Amino acid sequence: MTKKALVIDDSRAMRTILSGILGGLGYEVQGAEDGGRALDILNAGELFDLALVDWNMPQMTGYDFVCEVRKEPRFADLRLVMVTTETEISRMSEALEAGADEYIMKPFNKEMLLEKLMLLGVEADRG
Amino acid sequence: MRNRAETSDLTQVDFDFVRTLVKQHSSISLDDSKGYLISSRLLPIARGGGFGSVAALIAHLRSRPHGKVHTEVLEAVATTETSFFRDFHPYEALRDQVIPDLIRKRRESTRMLSIWSGACSSGQEPYSVAMVLRQVIPDIDTWTIQLLASDFSGAMIERARKGVFKQLEVNRGLPAHLLVRYFDQHGVSWWLKDEVKRMVTFFQQNLDREWTRIPQVDLVFLRNVLIYFDVETRRRILRKVRRHLRPDGFLVMGAAETTLSLDDSFRRVQFGRAAFYQPGEGSGQ
Numbered sequence: 457m458t459k460k461a462l463v464i465d466d467s468r469a470m471r472t473i474l475s476g477i478l479g480g481l482g483y484e485v486q487g488a489e490d491g492g493r494a495l496d497i498l499n500a501g502e503l504f505d506l507a508l509v510d511w512n513m514p515q516m517t518g519y520d521f522v523c524e525v526r527k528e529p530r531f532a533d534l535r536l537v538m539v540t541t542e543t544e545i546s547r548m549s550e551a552l553e554a555g556a557d558e559y560i561m562k563p564f565n566k567e568m569l570l571e572k573l574m575l576l577g578v579e580a581d582r583g
Numbered sequence: 584m585r586n587r588a589e590t591s592d593l594t595q596v597d598f599d600f601v602r603t604l605v606k607q608h609s610s611i612s613l614d615d616s617k618g619y620l621i622s623s624r625l626l627p628i629a630r631g632g633g634f635g636s637v638a639a640l641i642a643h644l645r646s647r648p649h650g651k652v653h654t655e656v657l658e659a660v661a662t663t664e665t666s667f668f669r670d671f672h673p674y675e676a677l678r679d680q681v682i683p684d685l686i687r688k689r690r691e692s693t694r695m696l697s698i699w700s701g702a703c704s705s706g707q708e709p710y711s712v713a714m715v716l717r718q719v720i721p722d723i724d725t726w727t728i729q730l731l732a733s734d735f736s737g738a739m740i741e742r743a744r745k746g747v748f749k750q751l752e753v754n755r756g757l758p759a760h761l762l763v764r765y766f767d768q769h770g771v772s773w774w775l776k777d778e779v780k781r782m783v784t785f786f787q788q789n790l791d792r793e794w795t796r797i798p799q800v801d802l803v804f805l806r807n808v809l810i811y812f813d814v815e816t817r818r819r820i821l822r823k824v825r826r827h828l829r830p831d832g833f834l835v836m837g838a839a840e841t842t843l844s845l846d847d848s849f850r851r852v853q854f855g856r857a858a859f860y861q862p863g864e865g866s867g868q
């Protein structure tokens with residue numbers, strides 16, 4: 457079955473890059489420009505396997521999004537990966553404690569993203 | 584961009600000289616397609632050492648007895664690319680099956696594990712193993728863990744011993760929870776904590792010379808290194824690996840490598856998505 461991913465970033469350019477990489481891996485990708493929009497999409501009922509989440513976004517930050525998602529047992533299977541310019545180890549700990557599964561510091565490349573997906577067992581079938 | 588004027592002056596004679604030097608000292612085989620690779624890797628040494636050009640650097644190598652510059656050249660020619668948890672699946676196999684099995688077997692006897700990483704580059708490989716061990720052996724302090732790591736490159740061994748990595752290096756392959764747990768951040772560098780660092784003993788060892796410091800071990804990592812050698816050298820090294828591996832131990836190779844067709848005294852054992860090699864008759868599956 458086709459895997460589905462949410463790409464949550466207020467930068468359209470970043471959404472395009474990440475969607476391009478995931479699309480190339482065989483993912484069906486949907487974009488959202490902040491955590492609030494992403495929550496709306498999830499709450500509409502569609503199931504996703506993976507969300508790549510920026511930290512700093514207007515309205516709802518990526519961190520708050522992770523906290524909200526982890527309050528809901530029905531989203532327990534959703535793998536959450538922070539992709540952010542926040543590179544402080546304290547930030548990373550906070551995100552992991554809140555329930556993020558992985559963390560990628562920007563700048564990153566495609567290879568790094570693939571390696572992180574492999575760690576989570578959600579590398580898709582192609583690529 | 585490379586500067587044509589400086590690198591295109593690698594003549595066949597110079598290339599052959601470097602090729603022979605490299606083959607003799609590090610056993611690495613360079614085919615004719617590697618001319619550009621050589622000149623681009625030697626250019627920084629030629630510049631840094633004030634030789635002016637790669638040709639002048641090679642002329643220097645020719646005219647002097649083997650010394651510091653020769654070593655620098657040999658170390659620059661070797662590919663040292665590596666990463667934490669490279670290809671992940673072998674480490675997953677270690678974590679979920681191989682180490683727990685070994686622990687069960689050795690618990691009532693020696694309470695000792697010996698592991699050797701034979702081409703460790705800047706240390707990510709043995710340090711990844713060390714982190715896995717800390718994760719899966721709860722009473723690790725009551726065990727004797729011998730974790731050896733070697734490489735022929737002195738520069739790599741020196742780097743590895745420091746245990747200091749760039750953001751780019753810890754961003755690759757290393758699970759975030761392990762980064763947070765086992766590293767301290769100092770600006771843009773990430774320092775491995777002592778509890779992991781002190782587990783690994785680093786030393787220089789050319790795989791194609793006598794192995795004076797390698798005991799009998801449970802696991803040998805020879806990943807992404809035999810590919811640089813010719814078939815005879817690979818066979819010679821694999822034969823030695825067999826002699827140093829315990830009967831129930833494993834050889835771990837790179838994702839695209841195998842002992843099959845090289846040495847039929849290893850058996851392939853599949854663990855999930857990773858293949859390990861165990862001493863034993865027949866080539867296995």
Ligand SMILES: C[S@@+](CC[C@H](N)C(=O)[O-])C[C@H]1O[C@@H](n2cnc3c(N)ncnc32)[C@H](O)[C@@H]1O
Nearest residue numbers: 609661663664665702704735736789790806807
């Ligand atoms: C591509 S790296 C592989 C590092 C690591 N094993 C991995 O898989 O990520 C190859 C390493 O082999 C080392 N090497 C090359 N020739 C060698 C030799 N004759 N003896 C020991 N090490 C050698 C190089 O210095 C380099 O660090």
